[in-house]
Amino acid sequence: MGKKCGLTLGKYAPLHKGHQFVIETALAEMDEVLVIIYDCPEITAIPLTVRARWLRKLYPTIEVIEAWDGPTEVGDTLEIKKKHEEYILKKIESKIITYFYCSEFYGEHVSLALEAVNRLVDSERKTFSVSGTKVRQDPYAFRKYLHPDVYRDLITNVVFLGAPSTGKTTIASQLAKEYKTVWMPEYGREYWEQYQVNRRLSLSQLVEIAQGHLEREETLLLQANEYLFTDTNALTTYQFSLYYHKTVASKLVELAHQAISRYDLVFLCDTDIPYDNTWDRSGxxxxxxxxxxxxxxxxxxxxxxxxxxxDLNTRISFVKNILNRYQKYRNLLDLFYD
Incomplete structure (x- = not known):
């Protein structure tokens, strides 16, 4: 018996357990599995590279083929079928596909074009009653159908930065309450209160703050509903290190650099509110x-x-206005040109 090579395809916008069931069935039955993933900006703003990354991370043995120029028409006409068939044959090049895996109507005509077995998987959605359309409408409601790596990438991470006593904690907690989600308190404050000596922390302890904050933030991303409101990040810890030690540990430099692309929206809380001169602050x-x-x-x-x-109400109204216009994975500058 020759080598069994399976092919499946989709937009995976986003990847859910129904998709995974098809892929995992193919992996269990085939010697080799190929997955074609289509660019589909008309359906989702999630970039093809992000969706392909999910597949590669969860299934490192499959061959992921990115279809940046694939046909976008959907339907059962002969013309549409032919476009898709010709494109698929072009993308797989010289690969011999023996089984085509899917749960959709197109399984029949695509498998014929490939001269492969039409392997339908859960076509009536009895195993996983979910669809990409449902997930896109409300990811939080269908989170049980999403792998954690996928779900966290659907959450908009909003961070509030600023000097001490600029209202970061108040606004992050208040917004979390209004949006029925969770917020990430400043881990550095908790750590400082427990471990400070003469109001100081060492370089290595500042690294521990940044790492601990990041770990808690990752946990909360999986609990969040659409938004995670985060109070400070590694950039603040970086500045504290410079302020107190005139230098920064290499690991903290790395964590601060990671923060550049980690957050979807960054708000800097200004100093135009009264200063709360508590014992742990420096004036x-x-x-x-x-x-x-x-x-x-x-x-x-x-x-x-x-x-x-x-004031607080003015700030919250401003943030809400931005959130109402913002779409994750969309160019931030589009906020000003709609």
Whole structure:
């Protein structure tokens, strides 16, 4: 018996357990599995590279073929069928496909074009009653059908930066309540209260803060409903390191660099609110200096950010206006041109 090679395809927008069931069935039955994944900007803003990354991470043995120029028409006409068949044959090049895996109507005509066995999998959706359309409409409601790596990539991570006593905690917690989701408190404050000696932390302890914050943030991304509101990040810890030690540990430099692309929206809370002079803070003068340093760092790193000014209600209204217009994976500048 010759080598059994299976092919399946889709948009995976997003990848859900129904898709995974088809792929895993093919993996269990075939010697080799190919997956064609289509670009589909008309359906989802999630880039093809992100969706392909899910497949490669979850199924490292499959061959993922990215179809950037694939046909977008969907239907059962002879013309549409022919376009898809010709494209698929072109993408697989000289590969001999023996089984075509899918759960859709097109299994019959595609398998005929491939001269392969039409292997229908759960076509009546009895195993997994889910569809990409349903998930796109409400990912949180259908989260049980999504792998954690997929779900976390659907959450909009909103971070609030600023010097001490600029309202970050208040606004993050309040927005989480209004949007019925979770928020990420500043781990550095908790750590500082437990481990500080004479109001100072070592370079290695600042690294532990950044790492601990990141770990908790990853956990909360899986619990979030559409948004995670995050109070500070590694960029703040980086600035504290410079302030107190005039240097930064290499690992913290790396974590701060990762923060450049980690957050979908960045808000800088301004200093135009009264300073709360608690025992753990170093005064309003230092607050103003620290604020300038954070803002300068964002500009030098070329991180787009919005400045929040005014009272709590004004700030929350501003954030809500941005969230109402924002779409994850969309060009941020589009907010200003709609």
């Amino acid at each position: 309003s003068t230092n607050r103003n200096i620290f604020q300038k340093q954070i803002k300068s760092d964002l500009i030098l790193r070329k991180i787009p950010f919005f400045i929040l000014r005014g």
